[in-house]
Amino acid sequence: MVAVVGTGAVVATLLPLLRREAWWIRVFDFPRLQVVGALAVALVGALLLNFWQFDWLGPLFVLTLAGAIVYQVIRILPYTHLLPKKVLDSSLPTTDNDNHLSLLVTNVLMTNRDASRCLGVIRHCNPDVILAVETDQWWLEQLRSLEETHPYTAYAPLPNTYGMLVFSRLPLLNPEIKFLLDDDIPSFHAFVEMPNGLRVRLYCLHPKPPAPQESKTSTKRDAELLLVGHEIEDHDGPTVVAGDMNDVAWSHTSELFRRISRLLDPRMGRGLLPTFHADYRLLRWPLDHVFHSAHFKVASIERLPHVGSDHFPIYIRLSYEPHAKMQHMANMERPDEGDFQEAAEKIQKGFEEETEEESAEVKGQPQPVPLELQQPARPSAP
Secondary structure, X not given: OHHHHHHHHHHHHHHHHOOOOEHHHHHHHOOHHHHHHHHHHHHHHHHHOOHHHOOOHHHHHHHHHHHHHHHHHHHHHHHOOOOOOOOOEOOOOOOOHHHEXXXXXXXXXXXXXXXXXXXXXXXXXXXXXXXXXXOOHHHHHHHHHHHHOOOEEEEEOXXXXXXXXXXXXXXXXXXEEEOOOOOOOOEEEEEEEOOOOOEEEEEEEOOOOOEOOOEOEOHHHHHHHHHHHHHHHOOOOOEEEEEEOOOOOOOXXXXXXXXXXXXXXXXXXXXXXXXXOOOOOOOOEOOEEEEEOOOEEEEEEEEOOOOOOOEOOEEEEEXXXXXXXXXXXXXXXXXXXXXXXXXXXXXXXXXXXXXXXHHHHHOOOOOOOOOOOEOOOOOOOO
C-alpha cells in the first residue's frame, strides 16, 4: 500500500512537468497540497517499514519521495505566510475612499437556487465592483437589486455555466463583453473610474477548465489568459484582472501570464485562500483570482463565507499609491524571449483549436445556441 500511494503521488508530481495541454496531465497542477500529503504519508510509512533495507530500490524510493516533497513545497511556499509578501500592505488610511478600489469575485454555481446568502455577503462587503460568474437569467433576476447601489452594469447571462454579470458603483468606461476564443465564453473589458479620477483597466475572465466534460485540453484556457496578458504588456497604466480562472496560481501558465503581463499576485505571502471546493476541506485549491499592476498596494484580501456554491467568494481592497510601482519593482517577474515565444505559440494553438471546432460544427455537429447579450444603459456619472 505504501508503494502504491507513494508511486501514485510521485507520478502526480512529475506529470505537470510535461508541457502538454491534455486535461489528464493539467489536472495535476491543482492538488499540490493533497499530493504533498500523500507523499508525506508514503514517506513515513516507508521509514517505519524500513525500506532502507530493501537493496537499492528501497533507498531510491525513499529519496524519490523526499525529493518530490521538496519540489512540491517549493512550488507552494510563495503562497504561504512563510515567505515575504510580494505586494506591500497599504500605507493609506482606510477612510481614504478616493484612492481605494474594492472588488468581489463570486462563482455562484448556476444550479444553486439560494441567492439570499450571496446577496447577504455582497451587501456586507459593499465592494466597488462585483463580478458574478456561472450566472444564468435566473441569477440575473435575483441580483438585479444590486443596481440600486451599483448602477453601472454589463450582463451576459447564459445557461451554459459561463454567464457573467458585472455591477459597479463606479463608472465603467468603454465597457465591452467579448468572446475571445469561444462564442459562448464571455469576458468583460472596461475602464473603471475611481473617485480620484484615475482610470483602471479591468478584465474579468472565466475560461473553461481542462476537464473531460468541459474541455479535453487546457489550450484555450491558457490562450485566453495569455491573450489578455499580451494586451496588458503594452499598457503601462493601472490594471486589474479578476475572475474564476479555472487555474491555480502556481501553475506554469499562471506564472507565464504574470511575467508577460507584469502583474502581481496579492496572495503571495498572504496565504493560499483556497476558493474551491467549498464543501470539501481536504480538496481545496485557489481557483478564483485577482491580479493587479504594481500601482496598487493591498489594504485587505479575504476569502468570504460559504454562499451555497462550490466556490467561496473572494474580496480584495486595493489602494492606489503613486510610489508603489517603484517599491514593487524588485518583486516583479520579468519575461524573457522564451516566455514571449511560448505565449505566442499557446495563443496560436488556441485559435487553431477554435477553428477546428468551428469546422466540425459546419460538418454537422450542433450549432451553439445564439447568445443574448444584455447591457442596460448606464446612468451618467454623478
